[in-house]
Amino acid sequence: MTSLDSALEVDAERLTDADGTLLRVDGPDKVTGRAVYAAEHHFADQAYAVPVTSTIAKGMIMAIDVADAEVVAGVLTIISADHAPVLPEGDDGELRLFQSHEVAYRGQIVAAVVATSLEAAVEAAGLVRIRYDEAPADVLLRTDHPRLYAPEHVNPDFATDTTVGDVEAQLAQADVVVDATYTTPGEHNNPMEPHATIAVWDAGRLTLYDSVQGSQRARRAVAAALGIDPDDVRVVYQFVGGGFGSKGSSRPQAIVAALAAREVDRPVVCVVSRAQMFTMTGYRTPTIQRVQLGATADGRLTATAHDVWEQTSTIAEFAEQTAVATRHMYAAPGRRTTHRLVALDVPTPAWMRAPGECPGMFALESAMDELATACAIDPVELRIINEPDLDPETGTPFGDRRLVQCLRDGARRFSWAERRGRGPQRDGAWLSGVGVASSVYPARAQTSAARATAYPDGRWLVEIDAADIGTGSRTALLGYAAECLAVSADRVELRIADSALPAAMIAGGSMGAASWTWAIGKACAELQQRLDRSDGSIPALGIAVEVSTKDEVAALPDVSRFSFGAQFVEVRVNTDTGETRVPHMLGVFSAGRILNPVMARSQLIGGMTMGLSMALMEEAILDVELGYVVNHDLAQYHIATHADVPSIEVHVLDGGRSDLGRAGAQGVGEVGIVGAAAAVANAVHHATGIRVRDLPIRLDRLLPC
Ligand code: MOS
Numbered sequence: 001m002t003s004l005d006s007a008l009e010v011d012a013e014r015l016t017d018a019d020g021t022l023l024r025v026d027g028p029d030k031v032t033g034r035a036v037y038a039a040e041h042h043f044a045d046q047a048y049a050v051p052v053t054s055t056i057a058k059g060m061i062m063a064i065d066v067a068d069a070e071v072v073a074g075v076l077t078i079i080s081a082d083h084a085p086v087l088p089e090g091d092d093g094e095l096r097l098f099q100s101h102e103v104a105y106r107g108q109i110v111a112a113v114v115a116t117s118l119e120a121a122v123e124a125a126g127l128v129r130i131r132y133d134e135a136p137a138d139v140l141l142r143t144d145h146p147r148l149y150a151p152e153h154v155n156p157d158f159a160t161d162t163t164v165g166d167v168e169a170q171l172a173q174a175d176v177v178v179d180a181t182y183t184t185p186g187e188h189n190n191p192m193e194p195h196a197t198i199a200v201w202d203a204g205r206l207t208l209y210d211s212v213q214g215s216q217r218a219r220r221a222v223a224a225a226l227g228i229d230p231d232d233v234r235v236v237y238q239f240v241g242g243g244f245g246s247k248g249s250s251r252p253q254a255i256v257a258a259l260a261a262r263e264v265d266r267p268v269v270c271v272v273s274r275a276q277m278f279t280m281t282g283y284r285t286p287t288i289q290r291v292q293l294g295a296t297a298d299g300r301l302t303a304t305a306h307d308v309w310e311q312t313s314t315i316a317e318f319a320e321q322t323a324v325a326t327r328h329m330y331a332a333p334g335r336r337t338t339h340r341l342v343a344l345d346v347p348t349p350a351w352m353r354a355p356g357e358c359p360g361m362f363a364l365e366s367a368m369d370e371l372a373t374a375c376a377i378d379p380v381e382l383r384i385i386n387e388p389d390l391d392p393e394t395g396t397p398f399g400d401r402r403l404v405q406c407l408r409d410g411a412r413r414f415s416w417a418e419r420r421g422r423g424p425q426r427d428g429a430w431l432s433g434v435g436v437a438s439s440v441y442p443a444r445a446q447t448s449a450a451r452a453t454a455y456p457d458g459r460w461l462v463e464i465d466a467a468d469i470g471t472g473s474r475t476a477l478l479g480y481a482a483e484c485l486a487v488s489a490d491r492v493e494l495r496i497a498d499s500a501l502p503a504a505m506i507a508g509g510s511m512g513a514a515s516w517t518w519a520i521g522k523a524c525a526e527l528q529q530r531l532d533r534s535d536g537s538i539p540a541l542g543i544a545v546e547v548s549t550k551d552e553v554a555a556l557p558d559v560s561r562f563s564f565g566a567q568f569v570e571v572r573v574n575t576d577t578g579e580t581r582v583p584h585m586l587g588v589f590s591a592g593r594i595l596n597p598v599m600a601r602s603q604l605i606g607g608m609t610m611g612l613s614m615a616l617m618e619e620a621i622l623d624v625e626l627g628y629v630v631n632h633d634l635a636q637y638h639i640a641t642h643a644d645v646p647s648i649e650v651h652v653l654d655g656g657r658s659d660l661g662r663a664g665a666q667g668v669g670e671v672g673i674v675g676a677a678a679a680v681a682n683a684v685h686h687a688t689g690i691r692v693r694d695l696p697i698r699l700d701r702l703l704p705c
Helices: 027-032 118-125 167-173 215-226 252-264 357-375 379-385 403-414 416-422 473-485 512-533 550-554 597-616 676-688
Strands: 047-053 059-065 075-080 109-115 129-134 162-164 176-184 196-202 205-210 233-236 268-271 287-295 301-313 334-344 425-427 430-442 449-454 460-463 492-495 543-548 562-574 580-590 648-652
Touching: 047 118, 047 252, 059 109, 075 118, 075 252, 109 118, 109 252, 167 287, 167 301, 167 334, 176 357, 196 252, 205 215, 205 252, 215 233, 215 252, 252 268, 287 357, 301 357, 357 379, 357 430, 357 597, 357 676, 379 403, 379 416, 379 430, 403 416, 403 430, 403 562, 403 580, 403 648, 416 430, 430 676, 449 512, 460 473, 460 512, 473 492, 473 512, 473 597, 512 543, 512 550, 562 676, 580 597, 580 676, 597 648, 597 676
Parallel strands: 047 268, 205 233, 301 334, 460 492, 580 648
Antiparallel strands: 047 109, 059 129, 075 109, 162 334, 176 287, 196 205, 196 268, 287 301, 425 430, 430 562, 449 460, 449 543, 562 580
16 A cells, blocks of 8 residues: 655655655746746737637627727737638637627627737726627526537546436436436636747747647637648647646637737737636536436445436537546446436536536535435445446446555545434534545556657756646656666756657546656667667767557457546535535545656645635626626635545555556546546535435535534
8 A cells, every 4th residue: 555645754855755756847947937838928029919708698790890999009900700710610610710790698708909029918908899689698507408418428438328228217216316416517627827829930930838738739729710730730838837638628719829920920929818817718517417316225326327418609619528437437227327418608618627527526425425314234345336347437447447456445534334324413503424436437548759869978858748737747758768777867857848859648538647657668668679670879960769559559368447436525504604614535546657756646645635625616697698607717616625625535555557559548637527526426415314306515505404
């Protein structure tokens, strides 16, 4: 058993901890401000673009009056549907800017002012006057919406619906049935660094200094939106201040910057404001989820049905795969999952940490807790009773399913049986209780390339277009490259985060670690073989080997690969105020080999923290009349801070090694958020007897308790 929670003793000289684990190699640059983020690049003649956004949720632009705006000193141009180049048709309506006078949602970009200073651009943006013909907007998700439809597939390409056996008959015959509806609100990614792009054109070629989770997708999306060749787009993204999925796809500020830079013939910077992040950068769709579980009296599942309703926009489809995890978690002779979508007059939802698994497992793992109560079985035991031998959906073996070990180990560390058995405790106005839930996240990899070079002076260079969005991948990959080359890390230079480097997977779907180490490992191994075959002399320019993992990824055996976890939570609920505090969370995870325990610990704690935040705080509050999220800033959209998270303990099972790639790593970016909110809600139920099925667990939902 490896505790990732041991105290960190730092060897400041070598930037390693006492165990020799490499510490964040770019940490000093980040804390001293030397690390340059997208908007911090600077060009002598750069101009500034500021978006103007719609103030209605649906309708037509009748007139765009720029008379007052264009006379502001320093204004270079104003782009809008009245004055814009024609862009190609494309799939992503969010990137197809200024092509229509129609408004699809409140906060949509309808114009952009470009000026020689940010101040002038902001001032002029406020002076662009737009007259609208407003139509009634439809922004509320509901299960009886007349325009609900079944998408062709759910993100990215899963079946929309699945049915196995006769779920209705199984439910009718079950000894115990749980039938409950859970809801999660719209939730918004709020990485510390807002999205930002500087666009620089040079002889028809575009360079973007961008804040993205990967460049290959970004260059294709921007090229498609502009109608240019992807090979003419370079994306540089050395430092990225968080993404959580919101930077996995290109955002409209990149298109604004590119169009503006082309028109004014200077570099143009476009930074999304915090408020604009609530409309321009995607969000987690609200969900309504009905879960029906049927079981025998001794807790064996006979039926699982998970029906989901969620939204998309009118200009692009994003269909979150909310019920997909349910297909693989527990076996039952009757099973059904469905997803229904409605296109509303809202911004397009998108990826947010563990899209699908995260909201879906809130519902499933809450329902499992309800079933445990109904059957009077311990919730840990109920999950163990229903542990499948094979993947229930595919019939294939699991690669490394150690959910039961996670549950047992977590239960032991948390003194679960004793604390759960004691029942809720009262301490003055505070009631306390404990809860548990499972975590799951798919383990996958995608084709990546890498180049490794040996130099005669004993230095090594490893190059790959991998991303470090704050996860510590720069550190973990450097450590892995040094291990592969059997040299100390200070002899190796790692270059990442530039589309000019060998193309690789984005930092998304927790696939970075497996995809990138696979390519790095292969490049280093082939370089070593090449050196072994040579006479030992290395020319001054070095000897380089470039590889791709295309064949290996395609040849992966058909195995169900997931990371698993078990999360245990203690809550305290104040019976006077309804306030919920979480003094302790404990997670045990199985995620293949852990590349760098220090970086992995941060990822898992980060995921659990975000899950706590989801459980107790995060909620986009919709003004149904005006059609927008009213709490569009960090003063009103609450996320967990240090004071909300007193103690999170993380452990990983020993001996983890995935068959995914050379390193055996599976990535830990997302599994930590999955199940966390259910564990909190289940603990709240244990403490108070109140089952909160609608997130977040607000004070008013617990009063009177
Ligand atoms: Mo993550 S939501 O796959 O970037």
